[in-house]
Amino acid sequence: MKEKSEEKKEGTIVKQKKQRPMKRFLYVLLGLFIFFFAFGLIAITASYLTYKNFSQLQDAVSKITGEEEKEGEECNEVVSGDENKQIIVNSDEKLIIDIVKDSSPSVVSIAVTQVSLLQGKGVIDQSSNIGTGFIVDESGTIITNQHVVSEESSTYKVVTSDGEEYSVKQILRDDLYDIAILEIDNKGKTFKPIKLGDSDNLLVGQSVLAIGTPLGEFSGSVTSGIISGLNRNVTASSSSWFGTTSKTYEGVIQTDAAINAGNSGGPLINSQGEVIGVNFATTSYADNISFSIPINKVKNRLEEYRTYGKFIKPYLGVSYRMISEYDALYYSNVVPGALVVEVDPNGPAYSAGIRRGDIITKFGGEDVKISLSDMIQSHKVGEEVEVEVNRSGETQKFKAKLGEAN
Numbered sequence: 001m002k003e004k005s006e007e008k009k010e011g012t013i014v015k016q017k018k019q020r021p022m023k024r025f026l027y028v029l030l031g032l033f034i035f036f037f038a039f040g041l042i043a044i045t046a047s048y049l050t051y052k053n054f055s056q057l058q059d060a061v062s063k064i065t066g067e068e069e070k071e072g073e074e075c076n077e078v079v080s081g082d083e084n085k086q087i088i089v090n091s092d093e094k095l096i097i098d099i100v101k102d103s104s105p106s107v108v109s110i111a112v113t114q115v116s117l118l119q120g121k122g123v124i125d126q127s128s129n130i131g132t133g134f135i136v137d138e139s140g141t142i143i144t145n146q147h148v149v150s151e152e153s154s155t156y157k158v159v160t161s162d163g164e165e166y167s168v169k170q171i172l173r174d175d176l177y178d179i180a181i182l183e184i185d186n187k188g189k190t191f192k193p194i195k196l197g198d199s200d201n202l203l204v205g206q207s208v209l210a211i212g213t214p215l216g217e218f219s220g221s222v223t224s225g226i227i228s229g230l231n232r233n234v235t236a237s238s239s240s241w242f243g244t245t246s247k248t249y250e251g252v253i254q255t256d257a258a259i260n261a262g263n264s265g266g267p268l269i270n271s272q273g274e275v276i277g278v279n280f281a282t283t284s285y286a287d288n289i290s291f292s293i294p295i296n297k298v299k300n301r302l303e304e305y306r307t308y309g310k311f312i313k314p315y316l317g318v319s320y321r322m323i324s325e326y327d328a329l330y331y332s333n334v335v336p337g338a339l340v341v342e343v344d345p346n347g348p349a350y351s352a353g354i355r356r357g358d359i360i361t362k363f364g365g366e367d368v369k370i371s372l373s374d375m376i377q378s379h380k381v382g383e384e385v386e387v388e389v390n391r392s393g394e395t396q397k398f399k400a401k402l403g404e405a406n
Contacts, residue, residue, distance in 0.1 A: 099209060099273045100222050105161050106135045106194035107220065109213040110148050110182075110265060113155040129219065132212035132266030133158065133182065134275065136302065138190045140166065142182040143298055144265030145280045146173045149180050158184050160191075161220060174311050176373060176405075177297050178236075178249060178280050180265075181305050194267060197274030199253070199294035202227055210257040210279055210290075212266030225257030225288070231370050233322060234291050236281040250322070250371035252291045253277045259290035268292040300377070313405035314381050317347015320372055323359065335390045337361040338372040352400035354389060361395075362388035376402070 089097065110131040131148030135141065142158060149156055149171050156168040170183040206227045213219040235248045255268060259282045268277035277292025304312045319342035328336045338360040343350045354360070360368050363375045364385045379385055381404040388397050 095271065096209065096222075096224065099269060099271070100211070102273050103194055103209075103211060103267070103269055104220055105192050107161060107211045107266060108133050108135065108142060109159040109216075109219045110144055111157050111159055111165075112149075112151070113157065129159070129213050129216035129262065131216075131262060131264045132279075134194050134265075134267045135191045136196065137193050140184045140186040140189070140191045141302075142184065143278060143302070144180050144182060145278065145293075146175050146178045146180045147280070148265045149173070149182070156182070158182065159219070172305055172311060174301055174313070175247070176313060176377075177293055177301065178247075179278065179293065179298055179301050181302065195272075195274045196295055196299060197270055197272065197276045199276045199296045202230060202253070202270075202276060204229060207271050208255055208257055208276070209269045210255070210259055210263060210266060211269065212259070212263035212279065214258075214260040214262045216262040218262075221263075223258040225255050227253060228256050228289070229254035232291065233370070234281060236291075249280075249291075249293070251294065251374055252280075253294055255290050255292060256288040257290060258288070297374075312381060314376050314379050314383070314402040315347065315405040316372075316376050316387075316400060316402060317344035317349040318342065318354065318360075320360065322370070322372070333393065335359055335361060337368045337390065340389075348400045348403050349387070352387065352398040353396075354387060354398055354400070355391075358389040358391050358396075360387060360389050362386075 109129045110133050111129045131144055133142040133144035133148075136143055140158075149168075150173070152171075156171070158166045158168060160166070166184040166186060168182050169185050172181040174180065204227050208225055208227055210223045210225075212221060214221050230253060231251050232254045233248060233250045234252055253268065253276070255277075257268070259266075259279045263279050264281075266279045267275040268279055270276050276295050278295065278298055279290065279292050282290040301311055304310070318338075318340050320338040320340050323331075323334055323336055323339050325336045328334050340349075340354060340356055340358045340360065343354060343356055360372060362368060363372060364379060366375065368375065379402055381402055384399050384401045386397060387400050388395060390396075
């Protein structure tokens with residue numbers, strides 16, 4: 001009995017040992033089922049979310065693409081080249097084209113009539129384009145450079161954009177700013193004036209256009225660029241039968257728009273289609289450096305002409321050279337201002353006590369920094385102005401009553 005009991009117990013133990021692998025197997029199987037079920041559920045959920053996000057992304061991309069295509073369509077415009085041709089341009093090009101179309105009828109070529117010898121015909125009067133100008137009112141008043149029409153004994157005419165010619169009957173010249181106003185025999189016609197802007201509100205980098213007659217041949221030529229600099233002081237020279245003369249112009253606009261001989265007197269135009277300068281000079285020893293007289297100086301002269309029939313130019317009676325802050329640091333015993341190099345013995349400055357070698361540091365209570373000429377022109381003929389000078393290191397003050405320039 002005892003042995004059987006032991007065998008039974010032993011058999012029971014053996015039986016229990018056989019059952020444990022089966023339970024483990026079931027547990028493993030159940031675990032695998034749960035794992036794969038959970039994995040499948042996660043995969044299905046992830047796939048759904050991915051599909052949903054992809055669909056949303058696809059819709060967003062389609063929407064953006066559609067907007068870009070729409071914007072692209074808005075940027076491209078059709079312009080009529082002629083009756084049988086249409087040209088597609090972008091918005092930037094369209095802006096330039098519109099400005100040129102609007103401004104060109106107001107831009108003219110200036111021609112001079114000279115006595116010439118022609119083979120087979122002998123002595124004849126021959127006209128040649130020498131510069132550019134632009135119309136500023138309906139009667140045909142024209143602005144150009146003084147150096148374009150400087151020969152008082154010559155006969156000038158104006159050629160408009162449609163090829164019509166008009167004789168010049170009156171010229172008012174201002175060599176201080178290199179400006180001239182022309183009155184023409186308008187034949188009873190009215191003209192389209194160009195818009196004038198504000199040259200006191202300019203920034204370096206602004207886009208500009210120049211329209212003119214380069215080389216006296218290619219009328220209506222257009223070039224583009226930017227404002228490269230402001231308040232430049234430039235010494236310009238011109239040649240004639242009587243020799244070469246030079247003059248310094250202060251506070252002018254620098255541009256990289258191509259300006260050549262024949263462009264002188266033409267307009268420098270901003271992106272609003274407004275004239276901001278009168279092109280007058282370029283460099284012969286460098287590329288893309290040209291200069292324009294600020295239009296506000298021209299507007300002041302134009303207002304004087306319309307009011308008095310002439311230019312009213314206050315006169316101090318000194319020739320000078322500007323000394324910058326940099327010059328003052330470089331040279332000893334000088335200060336920034338206008339160095340007087342010559343004094344008219346019959347002028348207001350000499351009468352007030354100003355002498356050659358004085359440095360004018362203040363005029364009318366304001367520091368002399370860029371242009372003494374502009375400061376003088378801001379006052380009236382007959383006005384008494386306080387002039388502060390540096391003489392041998394000492395400050396002295398004088399009262400000068402401005403005269404009128406001839």
